[in-house]
Amino acid sequence: MNIYRSGWTLFCLCWALEAGAQKTSFTVVPLGVRGGLDESNLSAYMVAAAGSNDYICLDAGTLYAGIRKAVDSGVFATSVSNVLKNYIKAYFISHPHLDHVAGLVMNSPEDSAKTIYGLPFCLDVLKEKYFTWESWANFGDEGEKPLLKKYHYAPLSPGEEIAVPNTHLYVQAFPLSHGAPYQSTAFLVRSGETLAQKNDARLLYLGDTGADTIEHSNKLHQLWEAIAPLVKAGKLKAVFIEVSFPNEQPEKLLFGHLTPALLQKEMADLAKTAGGISLSDLPVVITHRKPSGNQERMIQQELEADHTLQVKLIFPQQAGRLDF
């Protein structure tokens, strides 16, 4: 064996790991990105610490069809069943509207035992409406008997960080207003230590949300206050936030959603809250565009045309891997 060649290979490997560690903290595979109607492509985002296959799934509107596409395109080099059962370690549900939970309910017969996390209002609806014997079967460990106990419900407390077992991730929940009095949730995900890297990076995912001005709420402002120190410290790697409608949508028909103009105002509030910092390097992933007519294109055009919105816009694709 050539000891020099062996040493050189080791050096290269370490350098590659180190470079990789500096480059990304999270791997995200969107299983569905649209804001309704299209049953094959609804909000669901698999998130892992970079270099790990231990994912959590943020919302679960579409699972099977998204995993199928990711397997077919080589994003996952394994079976659909293995991704569903073994890669996804836990679900975090932002709110219980059907376009955020249909995939979870529908795939429950083939899933493995795991935990569903959410604020209590959300878990209550899963127990009372979906995992019941008349509308499906009760795969949960609470609610209508008999209990199949495949899923354990784990209620979250706002602001309290929990470690997600069998992953390298930690999650904190923040309440959102989604067509007051209805609620939704933002999840702040922290990537902890993996074999390949140590870091303290965060990713913020917001479920459906209205703007504070429209909702007569301060939920988004409170969230911006909570994450402002992370933004200033350069620890926030990405924000996933919804823009459901184009600007032409009348205010009274927003139903607890954002437009490009409302997103711009909220991002301006975040920048101001973080001490007037520039967000131009912050990746902002636009979720939940409603596919009616040409709305998806309109929303993208309006966001890209707004020069006061200084963020790094990303329009995710189903099964299109993202690294942050």
Added chain:
Amino acid sequence: MNIYRSGWTLFCLCWALEAGAQKTSFTVVPLGVRGGLDESNLSAYMVAAAGSNDYICLDAGTLYAGIRKAVDSGVFATSVSNVLKNYIKAYFISHPHLDHVAGLVMNSPEDSAKTIYGLPFCLDVLKEKYFTWESWANFGDEGEKPLLKKYHYAPLSPGEEIAVPNTHLYVQAFPLSHGAPYQSTAFLVRSGETLAQKNDARLLYLGDTGADTIEHSNKLHQLWEAIAPLVKAGKLKAVFIEVSFPNEQPEKLLFGHLTPALLQKEMADLAKTAGGISLSDLPVVITHRKPSGNQERMIQQELEADHTLQVKLIFPQQAGRLDF
């Protein structure tokens, strides 16, 4: 103008209409055909009198993704929105499991006003579980207030035929047993008069159902008794029936579904009930195969290999038009 050519064209047109009238009575466009898991392809069958674009939709697991595929492949020469809003005149829901109603709920914001028909047990679950303000929004005209009143609930009485407004179709409901004590429904559709033809043909669609022997029920036998005269008279153009699992599925894990062997027994009972008639010319469309592993292929192979099952087997494709 050449009067001979004009007369010849008219003759050809009349002949074509007449031949068409003799050939088919129903057009069916499956919007989804799988028995669970795959959110992009779940039970939903658009049915119209031949020559008409006035459809009813039998179950509504997947709407948008199926219509999109049918438009893209040229089965419908119009927009997705036009098919959803204007081609589908009414929904008939066999039972309220999520894989049979998710498309209806999810597309409700973009749908036009129409009627949802079903047996009372089924409509009650729609009102109490899905069209509520916590799990979605109440687009119905009953249930949790405020009522958006886009959908009118029309309860059916077993065995009583109703005319479906704005179509050339008439429908009769029969109760089924689906994992006793839970129920499901069969719809017997009659094609009435259209501009192109007069006829009295029938199409039978069964929602999920267990076998009488397993369910300790006589619901399927009662259905066979009701349709036996139509079979004998050659008026039954097709039967849509589920086979969810292959024969290897243990009896205690059937959850109110059929296997190839159980279908064979039920078809034998139908043939016997109809006076020992041969069913070898009866098109039997196999619905609701569960896509886990290679089960879909196994079910097809087992059905095709069973020489005691003497029917004309059809395995429908999503967005693949069928004419009966």
